[in-house]
Amino acid sequence: MENGMQGSKRILRRGAEHFASLLGPHRWRKGSQLLILMYHRVLPPSDLRYIDEQPGMVVHPETFHSHLRWIKNYFEPMRLRDWLQAVSQGKHVPKRACAVTFDDGWRDNYEHAFPYLKLEGVPATVFMVSDYIGTTRLFWPERLARVLRLACARSKSIWNSSEFLWLQQLPLPIKPGSVTVDMAYIDAVIVAAKQNSDADLHHQLDAMYRCLGESEADMTAQVLNWDEAGEMVRSGLIDVGSHTRHHTRLTTGISIAKIEDEIIGSKQRLQDGLSVEPVTFCYPNGDVCSAAKQLVRSHYRGACTTARGWNNRQSDPYQLRRISIHEDIGKDETAFYASLAGWF
Numbered sequence: 001m002e003n004g005m006q007g008s009k010r011i012l013r014r015g016a017e018h019f020a021s022l023l024g025p026h027r028w029r030k031g032s033q034l035l036i037l038m039y040h041r042v043l044p045p046s047d048l049r050y051i052d053e054q055p056g057m058v059v060h061p062e063t064f065h066s067h068l069r070w071i072k073n074y075f076e077p078m079r080l081r082d083w084l085q086a087v088s089q090g091k092h093v094p095k096r097a098c099a100v101t102f103d104d105g106w107r108d109n110y111e112h113a114f115p116y117l118k119l120e121g122v123p124a125t126v127f128m129v130s131d132y133i134g135t136t137r138l139f140w141p142e143r144l145a146r147v148l149r150l151a152c153a154r155s156k157s158i159w160n161s162s163e164f165l166w167l168q169q170l171p172l173p174i175k176p177g178s179v180t181v182d183m184a185y186i187d188a189v190i191v192a193a194k195q196n197s198d199a200d201l202h203h204q205l206d207a208m209y210r211c212l213g214e215s216e217a218d219m220t221a222q223v224l225n226w227d228e229a230g231e232m233v234r235s236g237l238i239d240v241g242s243h244t245r246h247h248t249r250l251t252t253g254i255s256i257a258k259i260e261d262e263i264i265g266s267k268q269r270l271q272d273g274l275s276v277e278p279v280t281f282c283y284p285n286g287d288v289c290s291a292a293k294q295l296v297r298s299h300y301r302g303a304c305t306t307a308r309g310w311n312n313r314q315s316d317p318y319q320l321r322r323i324s325i326h327e328d329i330g331k332d333e334t335a336f337y338a339s340l341a342g343w344f
């Protein structure tokens, strides 16, 4: 039930959205703009995979289809690779170009996005995590969401076992175990857990699953396999970009050898598996240290961040901004165009 304050906030937000959709930059911004949309997963709410996913990661298939039609009202859709090449050669690019991108290489991109991309003739780039392709591996946020739900169904004492104690050290106002684990709470735990390294998080999660006696071996694959990725790439509509080998955040604490392996190794593996050279890169979680950026510069034509905004010919091609789109902020035309402005 909505209270008075929430009601007025909602009305104010709606008013701001109307303003932005009518007067946002998709209507007035001049001179070779590139809007890059960032998607992750495309899933219907009835899908079981939806349950453990953060709201900011998902869009419904029908909503995604509408987005493609709305994009075409104001933008010329093109592959990120082609826009970067044209700009680097000083060639013409559309006044308002739009590049659709997907992060992580989820299997649902093949199942639910690819059919609509073909139908509407809109190209896209999928940033794939090379060593996850064709495996049942899961990224740590999804592993964490699942293990928190599993633990919730067990006795309360589980939260005090040594494998779960690291959660108590996270900067959270309410500690896990003393609250119902719903998606909003899981979201908060995931954000707080980002203070730990990827390697530590995977070790901690291995221990938690062992402690619960839950296996992850028989899980269904959630990321693309090589056949699906190959079919998308061969269609000519989908380009492959690299998102490292293991979705490792490229922060300063990581060795140069590891950074090289993630950046150069992923390119090689994707090229071997898909017979096409990936020329675009996407920094996991938007994190990049100077050594990693330098390596990306030597091996790719451009790279996407998670920083919000638009790009133009003068933008640093290795620091490209994007607008993240998901169901909550894009379910109707007004909200969608308002989101493109990146104002709120």
Ligand SMILES: [Zn+2]
Pocket: 103, 104, 243, 247, 284, 285
């Ligand atoms: Zn990612």
